[in-house]
Amino acid sequence: MPKITGARVILTSPGRNFVTLKIETDEGIYGLGDATLNGRELAVASYLTDHVVPCLIGRDAHRIEDIWQFLYKGAYWRRGPVTMSAIAAVDTALWDIKGKVAGLPVYQLLGGASRDGVLVYSHANGATLEETIESAQRSAEKGYKAIRLQSGVPGLASTYGVSKHRDFYEPADADLPTENVWSTSKYLRSVVPVFERAREVLGWDVHLLHDVHHRLTPIEAARLGKDLEPYRPFWIEDATPAENQANFRLIRQHTTTPLAVGEIFNSVWDAKQLIEEQLIDYIRATVVHAGGITHLRRLASFAAMHNVRTGCHGATDLSPVCMAAALHFDLSLPNFGIQEHMPHTAETDAVFPHAYTFDQGMMHPGDLPGLGVDIDEELAAKYEYKRAFLPVNRLEDGTMFDW
């Protein structure tokens, strides 16, 4: 059995912050886990270094489930994004080690491939409708079969999903939170024209998605869902905040537009009612924020019983280590739906060399033993951690709102 001899946190910021856990064993094999919690990175780093690493030394690295239960039950204070991201990093690193010891890619340990490749969706952004459509056309030319459309809202200076950099949306770049201004009525008027134009230009063979980013009330979301029905969106995401899971009942009663939620969830318990009552179609939880591969499998199995498929979060606030883990998970899962794909910068890819590939709108985790992703520690050390926040949002009268 591989015995854990050391574990440490590696901070790096090749354009944005990433937290990585590296677990070493006496057999010279090591594993990696992503522990990045966008905007709160150091909290997870400390949780790992100060409270988790000392408990790992000397343990059998093969006992993934037991270590998961030890960290979850042993914390006493259960769940929450910091705790669950820390547990996820350990869990992911242990799957990586198990794969390397077995000489098999992680998806083989999860039951083997359930499909040839993983359908991914890209981001199309633009300050105006026309810019967004052009961005979507570039995605289609790259081979994407599914595209998320986010467009600037006429009358609002800036909004979620719209970037100053062409085709690349990266919100967490401010030393203190940037303040955006929001108007629901202006937004609601702007969405349908984007979908209408996208169908005219891109046709019907491509899946179109949209992220509402928790900004509507249930009745407003119901209206948007109905208005978008003629354009057959693949989903609308985070239509309303989900702390109160019953919120989704109202949306569901009014529209057949598929609903996705859960990138900010960290546990199966965050989605219990949503799944049991079949209030959603896609669950967005992913490896790093939802307790690792071990917990995400549990969530996906539960979802499968209620016709809910997965649609893992895959923005650039998750490192290539999480992306690799998500792809192994996606490939193996019977009730996989879609995977978000927001390519990392060349700087990030150089710090995290990886075996996963993109071809014609599909991704594959590759066949290297373990996760097939590494970290170049020398290069990583060149990019120092830099404090960064996500933006906040206020209504036009100054009221604090959901971002």
Ligand SMILES: O=C(O)[C@@H](O)[C@H](O)[C@H](O)CO
């Ligand atoms: O669906 C998404 O990719 C987004 O909601 C981002 O992950 C979020 O804004 C944090 O950067």
Ligand SMILES: [Mg+2]
């Ligand atoms: Mg989202």
